[in-house]
Amino acid sequence: MSGAADEAAAIGGPARTARVAAAEQAAGRRRWAIIVLRVLVGVGFIWLWHHASGNWVDTMLISSPEAVGLRLWHWTLDGTLWSNLSVTLYATAWGFAIGCVIGFSLGLLFGRYTLVAEVFDPYITAIYSIPKIALAPLFIIWFGIGIESKVAVSAAIVFFVIFLNTYTGVREVNPLYVNVTRIMGGSEADVLRHVIVPSAASWVITGLKVSVPYALVGTVIGEFMSSNRGIGFLINQATGLFNIASVYAGIIVLAVVGAVINTALKHIEAHVLRWQR
Amino acid sequence: MTASIAISAVRKSYVSRGREILALDRVDLDIAEGEFVAFVGPSGCGKSTLMNMIAGILSTEEGRITHEGKPVNGINRNVGYMTQQDAVLPWRTVAENVALPLRFHGMGAAARAARVTEMLAAVGLEGFGRSFPAELSGGMRKRVALAQLLAYEPRTLLMDEPFGALDAQLKLVMQEQLLAIWRARRQTVVFVTHDLAEAVTLAQRVVVFSGRPGRIKQIETVALPEERDVFRVRFLPEFEVAYTRLWEALAPEIQRGAAA
Numbered sequence: 001m002s003g004a005a006d007e008a009a010a011i012g013g014p015a016r017t018a019r020v021a022a023a024e025q026a027a028g029r030r031r032w033a034i035i036v037l038r039v040l041v042g043v044g045f046i047w048l049w050h051h052a053s054g055n056w057v058d059t060m061l062i063s064s065p066e067a068v069g070l071r072l073w074h075w076t077l078d079g080t081l082w083s084n085l086s087v088t089l090y091a092t093a094w095g096f097a098i099g100c101v102i103g104f105s106l107g108l109l110f111g112r113y114t115l116v117a118e119v120f121d122p123y124i125t126a127i128y129s130i131p132k133i134a135l136a137p138l139f140i141i142w143f144g145i146g147i148e149s150k151v152a153v154s155a156a157i158v159f160f161v162i163f164l165n166t167y168t169g170v171r172e173v174n175p176l177y178v179n180v181t182r183i184m185g186g187s188e189a190d191v192l193r194h195v196i197v198p199s200a201a202s203w204v205i206t207g208l209k210v211s212v213p214y215a216l217v218g219t220v221i222g223e224f225m226s227s228n229r230g231i232g233f234l235i236n237q238a239t240g241l242f243n244i245a246s247v248y249a250g251i252i253v254l255a256v257v258g259a260v261i262n263t264a265l266k267h268i269e270a271h272v273l274r275w276q277r
Numbered sequence: 278m279t280a281s282i283a284i285s286a287v288r289k290s291y292v293s294r295g296r297e298i299l300a301l302d303r304v305d306l307d308i309a310e311g312e313f314v315a316f317v318g319p320s321g322c323g324k325s326t327l328m329n330m331i332a333g334i335l336s337t338e339e340g341r342i343t344h345e346g347k348p349v350n351g352i353n354r355n356v357g358y359m360t361q362q363d364a365v366l367p368w369r370t371v372a373e374n375v376a377l378p379l380r381f382h383g384m385g386a387a388a389r390a391a392r393v394t395e396m397l398a399a400v401g402l403e404g405f406g407r408s409f410p411a412e413l414s415g416g417m418r419k420r421v422a423l424a425q426l427l428a429y430e431p432r433t434l435l436m437d438e439p440f441g442a443l444d445a446q447l448k449l450v451m452q453e454q455l456l457a458i459w460r461a462r463r464q465t466v467v468f469v470t471h472d473l474a475e476a477v478t479l480a481q482r483v484v485v486f487s488g489r490p491g492r493i494k495q496i497e498t499v500a501l502p503e504e505r506d507v508f509r510v511r512f513l514p515e516f517e518v519a520y521t522r523l524w525e526a527l528a529p530e531i532q533r534g535a536a537a
């Protein structure tokens with residue numbers, strides 16, 4: 001059969017020639033080169049920062065890597081880092097979870113029932129247009145200055161991203177898959193489970209990736225406005241005291257947290273969407 | 278023989294941009310149990326529309342369709358359905374795809390696994406159970422769809438240009454496989470195609486549809502034996518007779534469509 005060779009190639013036949021080994025070696029070298037270059041860029045940046053501070057730019061503005069590193073070290077030792085970071089992470093996680101669950105459920109509902117979507121469309125658009133940060137003072141009035149108001153701000157931001165992505169994902173489902181699944185004997189629940197949700201997954205995961213930094217933003221903004229704990233509180237307090245090293249230390253902590261969460265999501269995405277090539 | 282599918286006085290029109298387009302008009306047809314029938318016609322003649330009405334994806338506007346004695350009303354779960362477009366779920370592995378209809382029909386996990394292995398062997402895909410569809414060639418994906426279709430043993434198969442996207446050789450291989458399966462299990466088959474040679478090669482009866490509005494123009498019984506060799510059947514005199522007569526009915530319709 002003429003297709004046999006193509007088919008063997010399509011699934012990765014057993015032919016491991018010297019050419020394959022060479023290609024893999026080249027790819028491996030490239031990966032290492034990239035890691036080394038990344039480290040160099042980071043070291044170069046810190047070096048530049050070190051030289052700029054006090055020489056070209058006032059230390060009051062950009063602090064210095066030594067001062068910031070020392071501050072982070074002290075925060076770690078005296079427990080300041082963890083006691084504040086845990087509060088921020090806790091609020092972010094809850095905001096993210098609540099926003100996701102409500103956004104995903106409503107997105108499914110709207111995606112499946114066109115009439116509902118059409119009726120609510122202008123209202124959704126109007127609410128979507130509000131910068132969610134403008135709701136933060138309202139949430140503080142409703143929920144107080146405790147963690148609940150931070151959860152509410154980040155949930156409100158996350159909700160919209162997940163809702164709109166889920167809605168679009170559900171609308172994009174190929175009707176052929178739905179019909180074929182029904183003809184094969186699938187119930188509505190089967191269609192939801194085997195067709196709609198997996199089909200919408202790539203949209204939902206894109207939404208998740210976008211909304212994690214937003215959840216963090218929501219929490220930190222809530223902490224800026226009124227709080228007595230959290231990384232946002234640390235940064236805000238340090239700003240008031242002109243403690244520039246602490247401001248930078250707080251920002252770096254947020255950057256690291258965001259990067260770690262995003263990396264985790266990338267791995268989850270690779271697993272859930274492993275069928276895409 | 279009893280009728281598996283009875284189509285009587287079926288009419289279907291669409292409203293599009295303020296105009297009514299008549300897709301099918303006054304269609305009557307009985308398809309016997311175990312019969313292999315092909316629908317041919319110019320594009321837009323409503324042959325796929327009629328098939329989708331038998332599947333219950335579309336509703337009839339006038340007239341009625343009964344399948345196995347029951348009027349078709351909503352999705353028809355007593356048929357197997359296969360289209361040109363790939364309908365195997367890309368996010369499920371080959372084995373999961375083939376097992377899906379079995380699961381829907383309440384078969385237990387162990388029986389399901391055994392059946393999947395058996396079906397994959399039947400279409401020559403042993404060892405590919407854990408692959409995702411995107412890792413397979415187009416021809417292999419068609420065979421997955423076929424294995425899935427046959428796994429739950431529907432008594433009626435509705436196929437809409439299932440091999441349309443395949444190259445000529447692969448198409449013959451798939452036709453051979455389909456005929457072997459049909460001879461062994463005797464399902465009722467409705468096979469929509471625009472390829473007249475494919476229709477004559479496979480079917481016992483070929484139904485020619487006229488261009489819009491789609492009506493049945495001619496029904497030709499193919500005088501070829503059921504034991505056919507798809508690679509050689511085209512050189513037999515009976516093939517030529519059927520092909521010529523069908524072409525004479527079909528050609529003016531295609532020209533009419535090309536001129537419009």
